[in-house]
Amino acid sequence: MATPEKISEVGQILLDTKQPLKERFRALFTLRNLGGEQAVESIAACFEDGSALLKHELAYCLGQMQDVRALPHLVAVLEDKSQEAMVRHEAGEALGAIGDPTAIKVLEKYVNDPVVEVAETCELALGRLHWLEEQNKNKLNSTQVSSDNKEEDVDLPENPYKSVDPTPPARVASVEELKATLMDENLPLFKRYRAMFTLRNLSTTDAVLALAEGLKCSSALFRHEIAYVLGQIQSPACVEALTQNLRDLAESSMVRHECAEALGAIATPEAMSVLQEFLSDTERVVRESCVVALDMSEHENSGQFQYADGLNKVETKSVEVNLSTPVQAVTS
Known part of the structure; x- marks a missing residue:
């Protein structure tokens, strides 16, 4: 404790x-x-x-x-x-x-x-x-x-990433069906998000590629969430799609920043090389995201268990301070 x-x-x-x-x-x-x-x-x-x-x-x-x-x-x-x-x-x-x-x-x-x-x-x-x-x-x-207990809310898939998501997932269906819902801009955003999270939970290469198509949708909020879930999956299959949005200077900074963080989580040499390109980006939030993302990449590739290591660091610092304190002579 x-x-x-x-x-x-x-x-x-x-x-x-x-x-x-x-x-x-x-x-x-x-x-x-x-x-x-x-x-x-x-x-x-x-x-x-x-x-x-x-x-x-x-x-x-x-x-x-x-x-x-x-x-x-x-x-x-x-x-x-x-x-x-x-x-x-x-x-x-x-x-x-x-x-x-x-x-x-x-x-x-x-x-x-x-x-x-x-x-x-x-x-x-x-x-x-x-x-x-x-x-x-x-x-x-x-x-x-209950008449409110809709069929779509029965037997929902588990979230293997343990995050608290903006919407529940949709019921499991084929990647093609889920992608159709994901990409249909006439549907309520809530329903499209549900398809997004089910595709995320599936985490197959086909599901990843379907999600990556969402990076072309009109809503910046939606594109930003797509990038977020791709970062959770950590599949190299979406590096190219994330890179395209990060390199697009007309893209919303909110989306570009999330693409950078996703690349940091994927942590392949290609992804890290892309992040290096934007350490001096004109957008502060993008620059800072690349710094944090590269640190995340280093952690992913280090084999260290704990990214959130702040407690270990303050405890180590405390030990170092104690060790550096001169021992007082004991006199009677």
Whole structure:
């Protein structure tokens, strides 16, 4: 168990703007893994940082922690129009991920936000919360056959990646059927996301190539999520598709950044070479994503077990300090 003092030290690494960004990211994910009120507060304290990438990741981690104590912090970020679009979007997604129905009212306020990515995210988050409500209702009425217990919500596939996703998966179907749903821009985004996550869960090469087609769809939010799931799968089969979107300077920075992080997770020599090209990109969020992604690649190729190693680092530093302290002479 980490002591409050050690959690505080990890939090200080996260807050320290003089620390390399890759070390702050590792500290963030350490706090996410530790969980608890102190970790939530340490993460939330960093929302005034200048890095949109880091703030976006703060919101993501708070959502994955599913701790209701994060709700007021995330609501404040969503409502703050001075925050970058990708940060507000991630705050909205995190409100859906936590799954508490008290977030419904604030999400409803922003389903028509002038920032399309924020509006679409809030729509998806509301969809997830309403879906969870129906699932809970069906559990309570399990002795009866509920008209709300739709066939599409029975026997859903397990998520091997253990992430809290913006929508549930769809039922397993052929890759062709799922791809048709994924690519149909006349369908609700919620339904297309469900097909996306089932393809992600299948993780076959055919499924990966079907997902990669989604990088050509019109919604930047959708393309960004496609890149995210491709990073989860870590298949070299999508390196070319991710590279095309990263190299497209007309592409949304939110999408390009996610493509960079996905390439970092895939961690092949080709993917790492592409990331090196964009370390001086004109977009700060892309530059920083490439730095973090290369650190992720190094971790993937190192054989080390723990990426979120912030706790180990503060403990090692503590030991080093103790060893360097001169031994005092004992006198009687």
